[in-house]
Amino acid sequence: MLSPQWLDQLRTRITLSALIGRSVRLIRAGREFKACCPFHNEKSPSFTVNDEKGFYHCFGCGAHGDAIRWMTDHQGLEFMDAVKELAAEAGMDVPAPDPRAAKQAEQRASLHDVMAAAQEWFVANLEGEGGKAARDYLATRGFDAATVRKFGFGFAPDERQSLKAALARFPEPMLIEAGLRIAVEGRDPYDRFRGRLMLPIQDVRGRAIAFGGRILAKDKTDAPKYLNSPDTPLFDKGRTLYNLHRAAPAARQSGRMVVVEGYMDVVALAAAGIEEAVAPLGTALTEEQIELLWRQVETPVLCLDGDAAGQRAAMRAVTRALPMLRPSHSLRIARLPEGLDPDDLVKKKGPEALRTLLGEAQSLLDVLWVQERDGASLATPEDKAGLKARLMAHVDAIADSDIASLYRRELLDRYSAFAFPPRPDRRQSNFAPRRGGRDFEKPRPPSSPESLGRLRRASQGSARDALSAAVLAGLIRWPLEIDRHADALARTPALDPRFGRLLDCCDAAMTLESGQLSTILAEHGLEGPDPAEYAGLRFGFLDPDADPAQAAQDLSRALELLVERPVLEAALADATERFESDLSEEAFEEQQRLLKRKLEFDRRLRHMATRNAAVP
Known part of the structure; x- marks a missing residue:
């Protein structure tokens, strides 16, 4: 007896299109192959072969199968002869018969007989006098007779021993193993499904391997509405x-x-x-x-x-x-x-x-x-x-x-x-809602020259210059990344003007290389970043030999920091200004919270600029 696992391994080692292509002229169509069906006469191709899924299918006559089925149905071989021929081609040895596997297969076949008999009995019950409640329920769902027959609806009487009596030709242990009866220590076994509308659960060959049952009695609130078979050798x-x-x-x-x-x-x-x-x-x-x-x-x-x-x-x-x-x-x-x-x-x-x-x-x-x-x-x-x-x-x-x-x-x-959504320009209005409850607060005076100076220094420090230069160098080295990050850069205030030229190139829908970008910057009186500008930041995406996917990922993270920083620094400058204006506890706590965030930001930047670093 061949195990399903061994047969699956055999199928995966056979290229189905190569096998079928020996006797049928196949034409590639995307991921599949097409041909006129070899199982019936036709003028236009409706026969497809899919190597990835491992099957062929004809939309005209319905022929369908895998490599083994092809050898039996088209080449006319017996099952074992087909398996042996394919195994020889795949370089696999056909395993010797396993007595235990053969016994298990025989047992499964017997359980299939049990399930088929149970299904016939459930269907007969639905059609009989005792199945009226089940038929009425199906009518309320709008299922016509064709649908009821197609899906094999049945009915299990609300009795504990009726299935055993109906399937008396099968031994009790087999009914229990099939999940149709329940064995409880110290009590007589009893039917699992009672007073339920029954529906067979079938395998890929359409054989009943389990059942699902919906309760019909509305007064049995302690019973589950739906009940399925337990796991069995079949299910x-x-x-x-x-x-x-x-x-x-x-x-x-x-x-x-x-x-x-x-x-x-x-x-x-x-x-x-x-x-x-x-x-x-x-x-x-x-x-x-x-x-x-x-x-x-x-x-x-x-x-x-x-x-x-x-x-x-x-x-x-x-x-x-x-x-x-x-x-x-x-x-x-x-x-x-x-x-x-x-x-x-x-x-x-x-x-x-x-x-x-x-x-x-x-x-x-x-x-x-x-x-x-x-x-x-x-x-x-x-x-x-x-x-x-x-x-x-x-x-x-x-x-x-x-x-x-x-x-x-x-x-x-x-x-x-x-x-980090775009921040509104607060300078456009001197009015803002008050948190406390009044509609508006008094107009605020414009920021002092000292405060504006602090903000300007915060946005033009050496760390910001270094990060901007490193990201700029990364975008020039990997120009395909410009378009993906264009929106984020466009929303970021006070960036190096060279970013603007790169975005202009992106807006012009150009397909550019690194050398062309440097030339375009030079034509506008701008130079590409000198390595000295970002000497303290040794990002992996600056390595000429970096893996493109990893470089793109690292560049994306660095650009995320670049976009986040002006928002954080502006918030810190505003908090500092508020604290200097009113010296309140709330303003001090807000400033300290933002200072901690700034320190954490700097730590993340240092970690990222040295992890998997490349020497510029």
């Missing part, structure tokens, strides 16, 4: 998606896979014509289920409730997916209006309203930013620093270095725009 709820065997073919045609919260939502969507929906089974979306989704489409859509529980589910999905992200593979999240489930939305506004909602689903990055930004108070600088720390902790969880770098850039850009 692992963390590795199973409800309705995947039906949704996968539909997703290949629509290019979309929708994940909803429960199996009744799946049925409701299918009844409305949206057949590419699946659902987890009583758990948050697991890593294994995300991988199952990615085998079908690159960016499945999670359709979640718009309430607080839905927001928590969204963040659970985000944190599960971040370490797994890889190029072109992610999740999108659609939020339902609060108080509505997919069935409610379809009934009130029609299927097109749900399709529109799915089309407007947010990216994983957007959800992460909004949830962290709005999830806690951001009234103080410490709160805002906490937001940044949480965002960067999420970024650190991403295993793919390229994706992590791109997430870091985008989130830092959003954080900078949020935490």
Whole structure:
């Protein structure tokens, strides 16, 4: 008996397009290959081969399979002959038969027989006299007879021993192992599902491997509304998606896979014509289920409730997916209006309203930013620093270095725009709201020459010059970064005039190299920064041999400091001026708080300018 793990390894070692290409003329179409289907006559190609997902599919006749299926269905080999031929090509040894594995396979086959018999019995009960309450409930949900048959709805009588009697041909231990009966020490076993509308949970081949049951009696408030089978040799709820065997073919045609919260939502969507929906089974979306989704489409859509529980589910999905992200593979999240489930939305506004909602689903990055930004108070600088720390902790969880770098850039850009918005020019008005309650305070006299001098010295100190020169040199060395940081630079007051020329170049939509930028500065009477200007700051992005991705990341962090500093220094100058004017305790505490922030800022700058340093 060959293990599923060994067969999966065999499939991954075979390039499917190369295998099929030996007998079919394939034409590349993006990430896939196309051809006229070898299983039926056609004039235009509808047969596709996807190496990444490891399957072929014909949209005309429905032929579908992997490398082994190709060898059996197209080449006419028996299963073991196909496996042996592919294993020889892949350089793998076919394992010797394992008696224990064979026994386990035989046991699984027997449990499949049990589940099939239970499903037939549940369906018969629904159609009989005792199933009237279940049929009435299905009518209230608007499910027609075709939908009921398609999804295999059934009914479990509200009795403790009726299933055992109906499946008497199977031994009691097998019914218990299949999850249909419950064994309790010191008591007789009893049926797990009683007085419930039943729905089979099926594997990718459409075989019943578990059941879900919805309670019908309204007076049983102590019983769970929905009850699923426990994990069994056939069923692992963390590795199973409800309705995947039906949704996968539909997703290949629509290019979309929708994940909803429960199996009744799946049925409701299918009844409305949206057949590419699946659902987890009583758990948050697991890593294994995300991988199952990615085998079908690159960016499945999670359709979640718009309430607080839905927001928590969204963040659970985000944190599960971040370490797994890889190029072109992610999740999108659609939020339902609060108080509505997919069935409610379809009934009130029609299927097109749900399709529109799915089309407007947010990216994983957007959800992460909004949830962290709005999830806690951001009234103080410490709160805002906490937001940044949480965002960067999420970024650190991403295993793919390229994706992590791109997430870091985008989130830092959003954080900078949020935490350091442009300050209004207070000189335009001599009036400002008073905190205490009166509408306006008396006009304030303009700042004294001494105060303006302090502010000017704070914004023109040697440290500021050095940082500006270093960032300027970094942008000249990595000119593709200019456009990405143009907005942040444009909002920053009192910058070195050479930054303005770089932004002009960016506005002119030029594609420039470092040498051209130096020439343009010279033409306007400006020179590029001399290394002596930033000799005390040895940033990694100044190294000619620096890795481009790491250099861009370091440059982004240095520029963030450059943008933050004038805001901090201006606030410190204002606080100092207020303290000198009224000598109040409040003004002194504000000045001291900002002084501590300035010291912390200087510490961060020193740390960044010496970590992974390059000698200029």
